[in-house]
Amino acid sequence: MNFDLGPSVPPPAPQTESALGPYLRAIRTYWVLVLAIMVAALAASAAMLSVRSPKYEARSRLLVTPLPQDDRTFLGLPVLRDSGDPTRTVQTAATLVKSSEAASLAADRIGQGWTSGRVLDAIDVQPEGGTNILDITASAGNSGGAARLANEYANAVLDSRRQILRREISQAINRLQARGVKSPDDASRLSELQSSQDGADPTLSLSQPALPPGSPSGAPSWLIVALALIAGFTLGSGAAIMRGMLDSRIHSEDELVRLYPLPVLARVPPEPGLLRRPRPPADLAMPRAVRGAFRSLAAQLDEGRSPRTIMVTSASSGDGKTFSAVGLGLALVVDGFRVVLIDLDLNKPDLGRRLGVEPETDLEFVLSNRGTFNDLLVPAPGLPSLLVVPAASGNSDLSEPLTRALPEFLDHARGRADYVILDTPPLGEVSEAVRIARQADDIVVASRLGNTRRANLQAMRDVLERAGRVPNGFVVFGRTGTLSASYSKQPRPAIKGEKRSGLPQPSPY
Numbered sequence: 001m002n003f004d005l006g007p008s009v010p011p012p013a014p015q016t017e018s019a020l021g022p023y024l025r026a027i028r029t030y031w032v033l034v035l036a037i038m039v040a041a042l043a044a045s046a047a048m049l050s051v052r053s054p055k056y057e058a059r060s061r062l063l064v065t066p067l068p069q070d071d072r073t074f075l076g077l078p079v080l081r082d083s084g085d086p087t088r089t090v091q092t093a094a095t096l097v098k099s100s101e102a103a104s105l106a107a108d109r110i111g112q113g114w115t116s117g118r119v120l121d122a123i124d125v126q127p128e129g130g131t132n133i134l135d136i137t138a139s140a141g142n143s144g145g146a147a148r149l150a151n152e153y154a155n156a157v158l159d160s161r162r163q164i165l166r167r168e169i170s171q172a173i174n175r176l177q178a179r180g181v182k183s184p185d186d187a188s189r190l191s192e193l194q195s196s197q198d199g200a201d202p203t204l205s206l207s208q209p210a211l212p213p214g215s216p217s218g219a220p221s222w223l224i225v226a227l228a229l230i231a232g233f234t235l236g237s238g239a240a241i242m243r244g245m246l247d248s249r250i251h252s253e254d255e256l257v258r259l260y261p262l263p264v265l266a267r268v269p270p271e272p273g274l275l276r277r278p279r280p281p282a283d284l285a286m287p288r289a290v291r292g293a294f295r296s297l298a299a300q301l302d303e304g305r306s307p308r309t310i311m312v313t314s315a316s317s318g319d320g321k322t323f324s325a326v327g328l329g330l331a332l333v334v335d336g337f338r339v340v341l342i343d344l345d346l347n348k349p350d351l352g353r354r355l356g357v358e359p360e361t362d363l364e365f366v367l368s369n370r371g372t373f374n375d376l377l378v379p380a381p382g383l384p385s386l387l388v389v390p391a392a393s394g395n396s397d398l399s400e401p402l403t404r405a406l407p408e409f410l411d412h413a414r415g416r417a418d419y420v421i422l423d424t425p426p427l428g429e430v431s432e433a434v435r436i437a438r439q440a441d442d443i444v445v446a447s448r449l450g451n452t453r454r455a456n457l458q459a460m461r462d463v464l465e466r467a468g469r470v471p472n473g474f475v476v477f478g479r480t481g482t483l484s485a486s487y488s489k490q491p492r493p494a495i496k497g498e499k500r501s502g503l504p505q506p507s508p509y
Helices: 021-029 031-051 086-097 100-110 116-122 143-179 184-196 221-246 253-259 288-301 321-334 351-355 363-367 396-416 431-437 454-466
Strands: 056-064 123-127 133-140 204-208 264-268 308-314 339-343 378-380 383-389 419-423 442-448 473-477
Touching (some): 021 031, 031 221, 056 086, 056 143, 086 133, 100 143, 116 123, 116 143, 123 143, 143 184, 288 321, 308 321, 308 396, 321 339, 321 351, 339 351, 383 396, 396 419, 396 431, 431 454, 442 454
Parallel strands (some): 339 419
Antiparallel strands (some): 056 133
16 A cells, blocks of 8 residues: 655754753742742741840940050059050950950849850950950840940959959059169159059040940841742752752653654643543543644644544653544544544553443454454444444554554545544554554644653654654643633534434533
């Protein structure tokens, strides 16, 4: 037999994508995972904010005035002297200011359970960059408490330094008097020490007292929430990308067409259990949006020439090829065409189950020339224009002889119908089915997003390319688009030859 397959046109080369393409596709595919992690991060930030105590910071300042190196009045006493390096001098002053003596004195003055250790934990002493100022920063749970702590500690530093220096000056005076005043310098120093005995440390003074802060310190709540959302999105994106790297399935129409650049002929919206539940004869009706998709597919395949043979295949099992074959057949019947549906997937024969018919003649009996092709034809219940060649389970060993006899079968089928639809094994898993593709006028590939495997799609593409066949396009199952309600509610046209009496008739459209 000669088959007019038309010119052999190589498919376009697989499309390339940007470096960010796989990452953006993973985020779009697993957006629920990204959203869940973002919500978890937001909940964690809310929990942290709910238990976070407000923290107020107040700052008092001390002025550091070191004595010159040649000063002899306070020679041998623990006072600050100019080291020639202002930064080093102020850092030495900071170490001197943060002392347990000052902390203990400040704790006694504040009371309310404050201890020396608690004061030291709540106080931070740092030089103010490029100046001779020391910042005493105090942290507390309220504004007034922070200001009081900063001021009490600054005053405690000055008072403790006064006490220490008074004790040291008294001892220096006693030593000087004990050895006797032997020179004018000794007399001058003794006089200066005596005048400073009740005074303050000449190298430290209060520059600015602390004022109560107007707001708590630290990041505001809105910033914490924003950072939590950013962190959640980052972690969620990483998790989505990792899952995408481990997932071998195709989840988006963009990726499907990128791997195999074919037109999308029909988009079948998701319906719960649509591809899994059987459809007995009394329940052939499909949702309006679904049957609208198959009527669009039928219109695109109708070239005004008949009879035509249409092969419906897929890359992976469970992609919806049998459902597509049934849907396309019903759509063509609605348009007034005679259709023969042939189940060639002997490993998983589902066509008869979908239409509620069973084989009436054993396939082996016909293949052994003891029967004819017409013996295999079973009318679909209530649809005289739709004839079915169902396959029975357990006939998988007959795949090879059935393929050899297929040209003769197709001759008989074309004599009985305007369209012959072949439900074949998935080409991505059973590459031998490509022999069927050589005998078909049109090839339709069913793909279900989230089920079709990349490796199987690529294997199917390579097999068809080697055979010189380019499919007409995809029927895509999944959340890829919606149909207008104004078109999905059109009344069902009458089917040529449909029975109108007796038992309730199936309503495919």
